[in-house]
Amino acid sequence: MELHHRNTSSTQFAVIQHCYCSKPVKCEILSGSTDNFFTIKPLRSLPQNLTKGDPVVLGRLQNNAISSVIGGNIAGFCDDPSKIIILTDTVCEVAINKRKFDRFPVSLYGTLKCRDNGVRAEFQVKDISCSGLKIYACEELEVGHILDMDLYANSNNRFVCSYVVRKASRYGKFEYGLNIIHDNKNCIEAMNNYIQLITNYQYTLLKGIDHK
Known part of the structure; x- marks a missing residue:
């Protein structure tokens, strides 16, 4: 699923879960594709102790609903500390309604x-x-x-x-x-x-x- 942003009038979003967060955080996708490498801006503040490499779980949004879940890592932080770069996995996607997967x-x-x-x-x-x-x-x-x-x-x-x-x-x-x-x-x-x-x-x- 490719999401190319800033070329359309509608803003794209995803939901990110990190083990230091009590609940997932909705994020605006500023650029890139959720299939690999993209930049997000969380809509609420995140814990201060997030670091490069931390594992995250991404909920892909389609028609305002989670369509699938995929793992990834924090690949880095922008000069603006409110913007985070995420690198997603290419082989570990889980359909939201399926339960039997090895990993x-x-x-x-x-x-x-x-x-x-x-x-x-x-x-x-x-x-x-x-x-x-x-x-x-x-x-x-x-x-x-x-x-x-x-x-x-x-x-x-x-x-x-x-x-x-x-x-x-x-x-x-x-x-x-x-x-x-x-x-x-x-x-x-x-x-x-x-x-x-x-x-x-x-x-x-x-x-x-x-x-x-």
Whole structure:
């Protein structure tokens, strides 16, 4: 879905969810395309501690309603601090009325402790599935490290044990691919239920914003 702005008389909008925000924020799209790279101006103030690389979830608006949800990152900030540049993913789109996907875009806050070296860190979850997560953190970990993690989503919190399978550097932070350690099939089912709970809640919040 291409949105080319300032060439039409109508203003285009999207809805952004960030894990530091209590509810999604409606934003005016100033330029670019929600398929990849665009600039937004939130219609209300955002927390001061947003940083480059933070994961966000974008609700695409079509006819004043959310048509789909896609993950992305804050790619940067303009000279005007009220304007934010967003880079969206190209492969992780979720239709708003569908529920069975391997991986879901989210913006979640969490804390971890590494069993191997005792490092404690805060992190943000970019996407999640029953088998793993993609997270961003400022502290450095190594492939193979085992992590005890707490995920926070409103009042829906969960402990997860995982290990690092991939490490990269993006946006001045560390990006990690993690595999979740499940003790048995019941743990897999519980994780699947948790994912459905938090994503349904997240999408309900996105749809609940006044889009007109």
